[in-house]
Amino acid sequence: AQYQIYDVKKPRYVRVNTLKLDVETAMFELGKENVVQKDEMIPDLLVLPPGTDLHNHPLVTNGSVFMQGKASSMVAVALGPKPGWEVIDACAAPGNKTVHLAALMKGEGKLVACELNKDRVKRLEHTTKLAGATNVEVLHESFLNLNPEDQLYSKVRAILLDPSCSGSGTVADRLDYLLPSHTSGDDEAADEGRLVKLAAFQKKALIHALSFPAVERVVYSTCSVHQIENEDVIKSVLPLAASYGFQLSTPFPQWARRGLPVVEGSQHLLRTDPVEDKEGFFIALFTRNVTHFSESS
Ligand code: SAM
Secondary structure, three states, X not given: OHHHHXXXXXXXXXXXXXXXXXXXXXXXXXXXXXXXXXXXXXOOEEEEXXXXXXXXXXXXXXXXXXXXXXXXXXXXXXXOOOOOOEEEEOOOOOOHHHHHHHHHOOOOOEEEEEEOOHHHHHHHHHHHHHHXXXXXXXXXXXXXXXXXXXXXXXXXXXXXXXXXXXXXXXXXXXXXXXXXXXXXXXXXXXXXXXXXXXXXXXXXXXHHXXXXXXXXXXXXXXXXXXXXXXXXXXXHHHHHHHHOOOEEEOOOOOOOOEOOOOOXXXXXXXXXXXOOOOOOOEEEEEEOOOOOOOOOO
């Protein structure tokens, strides 16, 4: 297919799962057959030449490295959970970012991975088992049903919200738009309606994430290029977020591509470009200071 030809030009990224393997050993093993470099920005992320096929590589099949793009790997790093923290991954399956969070937490603390869809829960469980992420508790539930007042969540310090989105920033979906079936007015109207529904859920879920009492860091991310799922969602929650004491912070300040200038604070938001950066992602980071009774880190 057309997109596969395009796809071949993408550098291959793999994230070393430091719960199972150290970066130097991974580089040594992968370097036997490939040219391997460290990514300059994301710790534990390795870059391999375009077209490298690692699907059946033993380090992939045994969960020592995960095939994960650069933009996707920015998300958990932006949240920056510390070992020992309590954290929620609100929309977790298939679990790539869950196990990345677990690695950043060095397997210490508690990570609740919440997923609504039953079949996807199975994939999430598989991913966490493969990664050896023993501090993950998989929860088959809607994130919206987790009660922020429940004692169970009274110590949660960070929430990753990577909700269902249009996926318009991913290569396959982007080139789908070139197909004839995507040109009719009916389809455009259907797409528009879908985006409005997705954005309504995204906004609701973000407001919910911001309402947990001890949370000091919330990352909102999508793999969409649409303003309605990105800047518009952030804009709509900003007054409420400010009333809870949150402000927008700047994930990866060295990254040049920021949010569309349609919202105050857009310079804090991060975008990746579907063509130049190979995947269209969006990341927003909310932070606030919360006094903790027992500071562990
Ligand atoms: N973060 C995941 C990863 O990196 O592997 C990808 C998450 S995917 C974009 C969004 C997920 O949210 C889907 O698996 C979907 O089933 C789930 N989801 C949708 N609504 C949800 C809800 N109300 N509560 C929890 N999960 C939900």
